[in-house]
Amino acid sequence: MPTITDISQLDFTKTYTYVDYLTWRLGEFVELIRGKIWRMSPAPRVRHQTISFNLNTALGVALRGKQCRGFAAPLDVRLTKATPNGDTAIRTVVQPDICVVCDPAKLDEFDCVGAPDWIIEILSPGSMAHDSKTKFDLYEENEVGEYWMVDPGLKNVIVYVLENGQYQLQGEFYQPGPIPVRTLQSLTLEWAEVFEGL
DSSP, X not given: OOOXXXXXXXXXXXXXXXXXXXXXXXXSOEEEETTEEEEOOSSOOHHHHHHHHHHHHHHHHHHTTSSOEEEESSOOEEEOOOOXXXXXXXXXXXXXXXXXXXXXXXXXXXXXXXXXXXXXXXXOTTTHHIIIXXXXXXXXXXXXSEEEEXXXXXXXXXXXXXXXXXXXEEEXXXXXXXXEOSSSTTOEEEHHHHTTTO
């Protein structure tokens, strides 16, 4: 089998697994969504990166000395839930903007194996539908306990938590004030700190 070094060598109509994904040596990042290739957006804009830095800074301080660990993209997250027919081949590999993993057994030398406890996606025009529908459904199905969508344009944070296998809206935060974190109940992030510099 030839080494895959360019996205043009892949068949976008084919279904792939994590085993295939590991053999690719691409110059760009891709995600694997239920076996289908999803091209990532080009390099994020300054607004996106500002929010990412703000959140990573706050989480880095909050998680110091705790079992939970925070990660910023790119980090492969293998979502391992078997299909209804019992197929256990991993067909979904995502790269959330930020994730928090509290179970050390889910971290191997390379990436996260299984659902993180908390995922944050920072929306961009090219990923809005992907993050708010495709990834929303994937994260819910794989039991990610808390999912935040942060919109740099609207300056809002939409928070969902998993209850009885379905996401429930916990709040939409669009003005200065505290944003509670269910995953880390001792932590509250300030809206102004999330959007500082914008």
